[in-house]
Amino acid sequence: MDAVGLITEYNPFHNGHQYHLRIAQQLTNAQVVVAVMSGNFTQRGEPAILDKWTRAKLALENGVDLVVELPVFDAVQPGQRFATGALRLLNDLKVKQVVFGAEHPEWNFKKLGSFEKKFRHDDFTDYRETFATQFNEALVEKTGISLTDPNDILAYSYFKACQEHDWAINLIPIKRQGKGYHDQTLGLYLASASGIRTAIKTGRSIKNVVPKVTAQALAKLTIIPSWQVLYPILRNHLIQSPVGELQNIYQMTEGLEYRLKEAAQRELDFQSFLHAAKTKRYTFARLLRLCLYTTLEITTEQMTNNQPYHHVLAFNDRGREYLHQVKKQLQYPLITKVDAEMKDHLLALDYRAGKLYQNFTAVEQDVKHAPLIDLSSKKH
Amino acid sequence: MDAVGLITEYNPFHNGHQYHLRIAQQLTNAQVVVAVMSGNFTQRGEPAILDKWTRAKLALENGVDLVVELPVFDAVQPGQRFATGALRLLNDLKVKQVVFGAEHPEWNFKKLGSFEKKFRHDDFTDYRETFATQFNEALVEKTGISLTDPNDILAYSYFKACQEHDWAINLIPIKRQGKGYHDQTLGLYLASASGIRTAIKTGRSIKNVVPKVTAQALAKLTIIPSWQVLYPILRNHLIQSPVGELQNIYQMTEGLEYRLKEAAQRELDFQSFLHAAKTKRYTFARLLRLCLYTTLEITTEQMTNNQPYHHVLAFNDRGREYLHQVKKQLQYPLITKVDAEMKDHLLALDYRAGKLYQNFTAVEQDVKHAPLIDLSSKKH
Numbered sequence: 001m002d003a004v005g006l007i008t009e010y011n012p013f014h015n016g017h018q019y020h021l022r023i024a025q026q027l028t029n030a031q032v033v034v035a036v037m038s039g040n041f042t043q044r045g046e047p048a049i050l051d052k053w054t055r056a057k058l059a060l061e062n063g064v065d066l067v068v069e070l071p072v073f074d075a076v077q078p079g080q081r082f083a084t085g086a087l088r089l090l091n092d093l094k095v096k097q098v099v100f101g102a103e104h105p106e107w108n109f110k111k112l113g114s115f116e117k118k119f120r121h122d123d124f125t126d127y128r129e130t131f132a133t134q135f136n137e138a139l140v141e142k143t144g145i146s147l148t149d150p151n152d153i154l155a156y157s158y159f160k161a162c163q164e165h166d167w168a169i170n171l172i173p174i175k176r177q178g179k180g181y182h183d184q185t186l187g188l189y190l191a192s193a194s195g196i197r198t199a200i201k202t203g204r205s206i207k208n209v210v211p212k213v214t215a216q217a218l219a220k221l222t223i224i225p226s227w228q229v230l231y232p233i234l235r236n237h238l239i240q241s242p243v244g245e246l247q248n249i250y251q252m253t254e255g256l257e258y259r260l261k262e263a264a265q266r267e268l269d270f271q272s273f274l275h276a277a278k279t280k281r282y283t284f285a286r287l288l289r290l291c292l293y294t295t296l297e298i299t300t301e302q303m304t305n306n307q308p309y310h311h312v313l314a315f316n317d318r319g320r321e322y323l324h325q326v327k328k329q330l331q332y333p334l335i336t337k338v339d340a341e342m343k344d345h346l347l348a349l350d351y352r353a354g355k356l357y358q359n360f361t362a363v364e365q366d367v368k369h370a371p372l373i374d375l376s377s378k379k380h
Numbered sequence: 381m382d383a384v385g386l387i388t389e390y391n392p393f394h395n396g397h398q399y400h401l402r403i404a405q406q407l408t409n410a411q412v413v414v415a416v417m418s419g420n421f422t423q424r425g426e427p428a429i430l431d432k433w434t435r436a437k438l439a440l441e442n443g444v445d446l447v448v449e450l451p452v453f454d455a456v457q458p459g460q461r462f463a464t465g466a467l468r469l470l471n472d473l474k475v476k477q478v479v480f481g482a483e484h485p486e487w488n489f490k491k492l493g494s495f496e497k498k499f500r501h502d503d504f505t506d507y508r509e510t511f512a513t514q515f516n517e518a519l520v521e522k523t524g525i526s527l528t529d530p531n532d533i534l535a536y537s538y539f540k541a542c543q544e545h546d547w548a549i550n551l552i553p554i555k556r557q558g559k560g561y562h563d564q565t566l567g568l569y570l571a572s573a574s575g576i577r578t579a580i581k582t583g584r585s586i587k588n589v590v591p592k593v594t595a596q597a598l599a600k601l602t603i604i605p606s607w608q609v610l611y612p613i614l615r616n617h618l619i620q621s622p623v624g625e626l627q628n629i630y631q632m633t634e635g636l637e638y639r640l641k642e643a644a645q646r647e648l649d650f651q652s653f654l655h656a657a658k659t660k661r662y663t664f665a666r667l668l669r670l671c672l673y674t675t676l677e678i679t680t681e682q683m684t685n686n687q688p689y690h691h692v693l694a695f696n697d698r699g700r701e702y703l704h705q706v707k708k709q710l711q712y713p714l715i716t717k718v719d720a721e722m723k724d725h726l727l728a729l730d731y732r733a734g735k736l737y738q739n740f741t742a743v744e745q746d747v748k749h750a751p752l753i754d755l756s757s758k759k760h
Contacts, residue, residue: 232613
């Protein structure tokens with residue numbers, strides 16, 4: 001059996017994801033669809049709108065055969081580490097082809113890598129702007145290409161990761177359909193995940209742009225996960241912890257600990273806090289991720305040299321058969337049930353993130369939680 | 381002008397407090413009533429039902445002339461440190477008489493001190509019970525006196541503090557009126573503060589047992605301060621912080637860090653957490669205080685050798701005149717307005733406690749908050 005890999009957040013699973021999945025199957029003729037999916041917190045550092053088990057279930061119900069969690073130490077990271085972490089798992093799972101959307105699939109992403117390598121060391125000197133902005137300015141000047149659309153940037157990261165690690169994965173960018181990532185309007189059948197989340201928060205109907213099962217899962221939400229709900233926790237730690245301790249938080253650099261502490265002392269709601277903390281130097285995503293690291297009290301040490309693993313969230317018969325086919329060749333541990341020992345060691349960060357996510361749902365997110373199994377699916 | 385001192389929590393100010401105040405004036409013929417009052421958290425480690433400014437205002441409206449805050453490092457402590465901290469401030473304020481309720485004002489509290497001194501070193505060996513329980517068992521055996529009622533215990537602490545520090549304060553225990561401390565029923569005109577808080581939480585009317593101004597202040601509450609509201613903050617820190625760090629928390633002794641971490645991982649509401657953490661060895665008050673130290677991330681170092689000060693919350697003309705009379709003789713700083721420098725140093729712990737209290741009220745609790753002044757009161 002051959003597998004096609006998808007790198008996903010499914011936040012939440014919508015019609016565009018369904019389209020992506022079908023195209024991936026058609027383009028590759030793969031018998032199995034393997035999705036690596038962010039857990040309870042997304043790459044941008046925000047709580048996912050549905051917990052990872054619900055999102056894995058929706059993925060299964062919509063045609064994914066095997067869902068593996070991208071651990072929080074790789075999921076909540078800048079694009080490059082996110083991309084590398086996801087491809088590392090897919091490569092270990094013997095997935096040979098990965099299909100992903102891009103705004104400009106026709107670009108030669110491979111070629112841009114060598115340019116950045118040179119740039120990184122020489123030119124990141126203007127501290128008033130983000131690295132991404134400065135890199136892109138140089139790129140436009142040199143190549144005429146503007147790497148600004150989020151899925152183009154991610155596509156570029158996938159190519160770079162495979163180059164750096166010599167992974168023999170066939171990377172297949174496809175044209176992203178429908179609305180852009182940042183587009184907040186809902187199309188007739190397609191909308192961005194971000195647009196869908198905004199619609200949910202403002203009470204607009206999303207039933208045309210998501211599968212029925214997604215709409216049903218969203219209708220059951222009693223509380224919409226957001227930073228606003230977690231802000232009292234973040235705020236308190238920023239206020240109570242001495243700056244000397246806050247400096248140990250992963251990515252708490254360049255005096256951000258003073259800036260965040262002051263903003264926390266002053267601001268009573270999360271949006272005001274975020275805008276008080278923002279400068280040109282940091283993107284909102286960078287700050288949101290830092291908010292999560294701070295709330296989870298993750299130190300630099302805890303975030304480096306993590307042991308990768310495959311935490312299986314869901315599979316059907318095809319997924320199970322595929323796992324059986326590859327499991328003896330896996331380099332990383334395959335985890336189907338988290339025990340008390342894992343929660344304190346191998347999976348400690350995911351476990352801690354899951355406990356934070358319990359502010360939205362009483363459901364235990366890791367310990368003794370068996371993978372979701374759909375036995376109704378028949379073999380090809 | 382002579383002052384009578386009261387050591388108070390006013391949580392909230394009720395008819396029994398009014399009675400206590402009038403008796404104190406009658407017994408002492410003092411011209412001024414000075415109250416040392418807990419701030420936003422009480423001696424038992426719980427958030428006060430009204431913030432300290434509202435409670436100071438109610439005290440002023442009910443006959444107190446000067447309200448000084450007992451700093452959190454002395455307020456949220458076992459009875460002995462609470463008593464010592466309060467009397468230290470009153471002694472520095474040249475208050476010569478202190479009147480307080482006791483269940484058995486006729487006892488010779490002074491005499492019991494020497495007995496405890498002996499007991500403390502020799503007999504605290506049974507680790508299955510609290511020190512208080514063991515001390516009292518020995519006391520009953522030796523003297524026939526059972527020091528079990530909360531106000532008797534506190535009365536005893538006042539005498540002990542004055543003995544140990546050679547403070548020339550006339551301590552006047554009076555018979556506690558009405559309901560006992562733990563009594564949850566409401567009398568016709570009198571009820572315990574604890575009974576009143578329970579009544580508020582369960583929606584019963586308290587208007588017969590509190591002054592009208594207290595009822596009005598309570599009616600304005602949009603959220604009733606409780607540990608249940610703060611539990612997500614406490615829970616998250618217990619989960620995210622390594623046990624090695626939790627050990628630095630003040631009073632986190634004898635492996636309590638493991639016990640609390642496990643209870644936090646398991647329990648989603650505060651009452652379940654508290655009962656999971658409880659053993660015979662620790663009283664609920666001890667655990668509640670530890671919950672506060674943990675949420676405020678207070679280390680042992682931060683809780684020892686604190687510089688005392690007088691943070692003035694409210695006064696009227698008589699209170700102002702009295703302050704004027706004594707201020708040149710004060711050993712400790714007199715603070716009427718907290719500035720940015722104080723919030724990070726002298727008043728850091730009160731400031732941090734106030735920020736935590738902002739989960740109940742948006743009102744800034746310290747910085748730039750001037751004392752409440754009632755100019756309507758005329759001199760005697």
